[in-house]
Amino acid sequence: MDSIKSILNADEIILPSSPAYAKETLVWSAHKHQRPQLVARPASVESLSRLLIALNDTDLEFAIRCGGCGNSSSKDVVITLSAFAGFKFISASETVIIGAGQVWEEVDRKLEEAAPGYAIVSARCSYVGVGGGTLQGGLGWLSSEYGLATSEEPDLLWALRDGGGNFVVVSAFKVKVYKYSSSIYSGMIMYPREALSALATEIPKFIERCKDPKLAMHFYCFDLYQGAFIGKLPQPGVAIFVEKGFKWALNIAGAQDMTRAMTFREKWFNDLLGSDPSLSAGTFVLVEMMQKPAFHSIKSDTDTAWPHTKWQQVLQLGTGALQDSSPETHALAVKCLADAPDMILGVGNWSQADILLRDFESFHEPEKMFGKNSAKMKRVKQKVDPKGRLKGAYSLI
Ligand SMILES: Cc1cc2nc3c(=O)[nH]c(=O)nc-3n(C[C@H](O)[C@H](O)[C@H](O)COP(=O)(O)OP(=O)(O)OC[C@H]3O[C@@H](n4cnc5c(N)ncnc54)[C@H](O)[C@@H]3O)c2cc1C
Numbered sequence: 214m215d216s217i218k219s220i221l222n223a224d225e226i227i228l229p230s231s232p233a234y235a236k237e238t239l240v241w242s243a244h245k246h247q248r249p250q251l252v253a254r255p256a257s258v259e260s261l262s263r264l265l266i267a268l269n270d271t272d273l274e275f276a277i278r279c280g281g282c283g284n285s286s287s288k289d290v291v292i293t294l295s296a297f298a299g300f301k302f303i304s305a306s307e308t309v310i311i312g313a314g315q316v317w318e319e320v321d322r323k324l325e326e327a328a329p330g331y332a333i334v335s336a337r338c339s340y341v342g343v344g345g346g347t348l349q350g351g352l353g354w355l356s357s358e359y360g361l362a363t364s365e366e367p368d369l370l371w372a373l374r375d376g377g378g379n380f381v382v383v384s385a386f387k388v389k390v391y392k393y394s395s396s397i398y399s400g401m402i403m404y405p406r407e408a409l410s411a412l413a414t415e416i417p418k419f420i421e422r423c424k425d426p427k428l429a430m431h432f433y434c435f436d437l438y439q440g441a442f443i444g445k446l447p448q449p450g451v452a453i454f455v456e457k458g459f460k461w462a463l464n465i466a467g468a469q470d471m472t473r474a475m476t477f478r479e480k481w482f483n484d485l486l487g488s489d490p491s492l493s494a495g496t497f498v499l500v501e502m503m504q505k506p507a508f509h510s511i512k513s514d515t516d517t518a519w520p521h522t523k524w525q526q527v528l529q530l531g532t533g534a535l536q537d538s539s540p541e542t543h544a545l546a547v548k549c550l551a552d553a554p555d556m557i558l559g560v561g562n563w564s565q566a567d568i569l570l571r572d573f574e575s576f577h578e579p580e581k582m583f584g585k586n587s588a589k590m591k592r593v594k595q596k597v598d599p600k601g602r603l604k605g606a607y608s609l610i
Pocket residue numbers: 241276277278279280281282283284285294313314335336337338340341342343344345346347348349350351352353377378379381382383384571572604605606
């Protein structure tokens with residue numbers, strides 16, 4: 214560890230006692246925090262490169278961190294890329310060059326300042342990192358019009374597209390921007406339990422008839438009262454996060470009533486909260502109603518590392534309790550997540566290749582998730598990182 218510290222400048226070293234430590238190690242799922250002994254914050258590409266070369270010759274574990282939403286952590290060293298926060302708008306090509314250590318909120322703000330009237334396919338949640346968000350995500354509110362945030366390239370960049378940070382460290386991305394209105398209608402509509410059957414009828418009809426790529430919605434099921442935080446029993450509720458064009462949703466009786474609630478996937482969601490109400494702190498069902506064009510930048514299942522087997526809506530499930538919860542609660546949260554696809558989609562009706570590559574748990578099998586693309590990914594990995602030192606969120610070798 215001392216040899217690693219010695220190649221960094223003093224202001225590139227963050228220790229557990231440093232004020233910046235908490236922010237630079239924060240992860241979305243608290244149980245994935247491994248309390249690194251050292252956080253390295255290289256200030257330049259040269260320093261980052263020296264650090265990677267040095268780490269490659271040690272036994273130290275290390276992880277690359279951008280926004281932390283993908284839970285990047287390590288027990289030894291975390292390399293935080295937050296110093297890579299550059300931004301350059303190139304009007305001739307309508308592109309931006311963005312440092313890979315920022316979160317999307319910073320990029321959206323810089324773009325608004327530097328080039329008002331332009332927008333970028335960022336992420337829906339502004340605190341998602343540019344690094345992981347591009348390598349493992351790429352779905353933003355503009356995706357129905359402009360596809361995913363990643364783009365087409367030969368082998369290494371192919372592996373990076375949805376293969377995550379397993380191959381190289383990216384210090385900057387060059388990304389296309391689009392002329393776009395800066396006035397966007399959006400918000401949340403909440404419903405009482407009685408609206409469930411009307412919603413179940415109206416949402417599929419809306420998805421079927423909706424051809425305007427500017428329309429987007431999330432259907433969200435969560436604990437309206439955040440019972441775990443205020444010591445009350447959870448009140449499962451439903452909300453639609455919308456952009457424009459949702460008069461039909463507002464016409465449903467009870468819209469905007471925020472005092473009573475209902476569930477979407479009642480069995481999974483209600484059963485879990487019923488067995489341990491403390492899980493209401495982090496349990497949700499989120500259906501991202503995608504339009505087909507959202508994936509139009511991918512033409513086949515070999516275009517990107519993750520095969521995108523189905524052009525389907527995205528179902529996100531989360532389970533979790535507050536940080537001081539018992540091991541039993543944690544085990545229940547993980548088990549319910551593992552059991553969820555069978556319960557919700559039915560045994561035999563899904564495969565691991567249908568799972569969007571974002572958060573890995575021990576029950577996920579990368580080989581099956583990447584399917585027929587695994588072999589090529591292994592070849593690329595062998596070439597760029599023969600010692601397998603860059604761990605990313607999963608291991609294929
Ligand atoms: C609340 C929440 C909301 C989300 N919303 C969206 C959304 O709207 N759209 C969407 O597409 N996705 C979304 N995601 C998923 C998100 O894109 C992934 O979790 C992504 O991996 C997070 O990236 P990060 O940089 O914040 O996380 P990190 O944990 O910092 O990084 C995630 C992975 O990427 C690697 N990595 C990060 N930066 C680099 C780099 N520069 N070079 C090499 N490897 C790197 C890390 O090593 C790690 O393996 C969301 C996730 C959460 C938790």
